[in-house]
Amino acid sequence: MNDMTEYSNHETRKTIRKRRYHPVLNMLLCGVIGTACGLGGGWFAVTHLGSASTVVYQSAETAPSVQTNVNNTDGTMTISEAASKASPSVVEIIVEGTVTNYGIFGGTYTSTGAGSGVIISETGYIITNNHVVKDTNKITVTTYDGKEYEAQLVGTDAKTDIAVIKITAPDLIPAVVGDSSKISQGDTAIVIGNPLGTLGGTVTNGVISAVSRELVIENESMNLIQTDATINSGNSGGGLFDGNGNLIGIVNAKDSGTTSSGASIEGIGFAIPINTAMDVASQLMESGRVTNRATLGVYLDELTRSTQHYKAGxxxxxxxxxxxxxxxxxxAYDRIISVDGTEVSSYTDLSRIMRDKKIGETITLKIERDGTEMDVQVTLTGTLDTSTEQG
Incomplete structure (x- = not known):
């Protein structure tokens, strides 16, 4: 389920039918490799919120990592040294869920998937992707030393694709958290994760191809780090590290396939900047949800083409x-035309605008109601508890 406290694509009982906005390009969430035990397939569901005080390790002030070579002689880390520093903080994640198939061979089946995560505290908090652990019944974490632990879901945030889970285990080694605002194009990039769901601890390296690339993934507008370090399914939730072994991003997507002209797409992967990821993770650890995001407080549906009774919008x-x-x-049934003078025709348009708004800010919505356009002033609130709002 999307974050309904903000403005959600939400299945409605009314006559407007939900239509999903599909991202441009062949963007793939690269987190979950899945199989189904039986003839069913699908993904997962549980919410177990928790909070506790925790220590998050920040990196020491260092110069940008620039280019790290396999064998350096200038005192900076080699790829091997940086990977050795970072690898103990990266974990493998296996998830299980119950899937119901309503077809001719219908039934209830167990579905499994795999992804990656990064330890961010000695007390067992692990950051990963929302799409790796959402809708799960069971989460199993394998640490660097090969030991397995059952994890609890602390909280998820669909808008940033960040989730936090927690294990109880001794001698955990948290990642040293870097500063994604200080990275530069051409800096060393190291990806560590669990590609294909079976190759935990795999290290690949490349460079930062772009420090802020705006993309639309699962209807959400995101600013992501682009890298040419090899990323495969199962890597999602794993770490993007700089040349000093500091965590600078959480891997979440890759561009794959061919262009419209038939050219192959290679070496294009993406990660959520760690400054964004840790801001969300800290709120999830404290309260199980994001609390500082400005919201309209509506449920939304997107109509992609006009009908006899409704315009597209x-x-x-x-x-x-x-x-x-x-x-x-x-x-209900108000059509949003614009926000502060910027035209809005899709959920993604609104998501892009709302991303920069603050709690308490007043915005101007131009809406259409019963054929009449009007301006409405809306003061944004924080996230709201919707547990009793909808059946």
Whole structure:
């Protein structure tokens, strides 16, 4: 389920049918390699929130890693040294879920998948991707020393594709967290993860190809680090490290396949900047959800083409109690035309605008209601508890 406290693509009982916005390019979330035990297939579900005080390790102030060679003589780390420093903090993740198949060979089956994660505290907190662990019944973590532990889901955030899980284990080695705002194009990039779900601890290296690439993944607009270090399915949730072995990103996607002209796409992978990832992770560890994100407080559906009764566009389907949208008088079936003068026709358009808004900020929505356009002032709130909002 998407984060309904903000503005969600949410299955509705009304007549507007939900249509998903599909990303441009062949963007693949590279986190979960899955198999189904039986004839079913699909992904997973459980929410077990928890919080505790924790120590997150930050990197010491260092110069940018620039280019790290296999054998350096200038006192900087080699690829091998950086990988040796970072590898003990990277874990393998296996997930299991229950899948119901309603076809002719229907039934209930166990589905499994695999991804990666990075230890961020000695107390057992592990950062990974939302798409790796969402909708799961069981999460098993294998640490660098080969030991297995059952993990609990602490919290997830679909908008940033970040999740936190927790294990109870001795002698954990957290990653040294770097500063993704200090990386530069051409710097060394090292990816460590569990490609194909069977090759845990795999190290690949390359360079930072771009420090901030805006992409649309699963309807969400994200600014990601681009790298040419090899990334495969199963790597999601694993670490992107700099040439000093400091964690600078959480791997979450790759571009794969061919262009419209038939050219092969290679060497294009992406990671969530660690500054973004750790901001979200710290909130998940504290409260199980993101608390500092500005929200409208509506449920949304996107109509991709006009019908007899509705124009194409982004429609409000319901209002969350206590939200700025409720206070402003927004209603179901309002079509959002623009936000602060910027045209909006899709969930992705709104996501891109809302990403930079702050709690308490007042925005101007131009909406259409019953054929009449009007401007509505909405003061944004933080995330709201929707546990009793919808059945």
């Amino acid at each position: 982004l429609y409000i389907t319901d209002i969350i109690h206590g939200s700025g949208a409720e206070a402003a008088g927004l209603a």
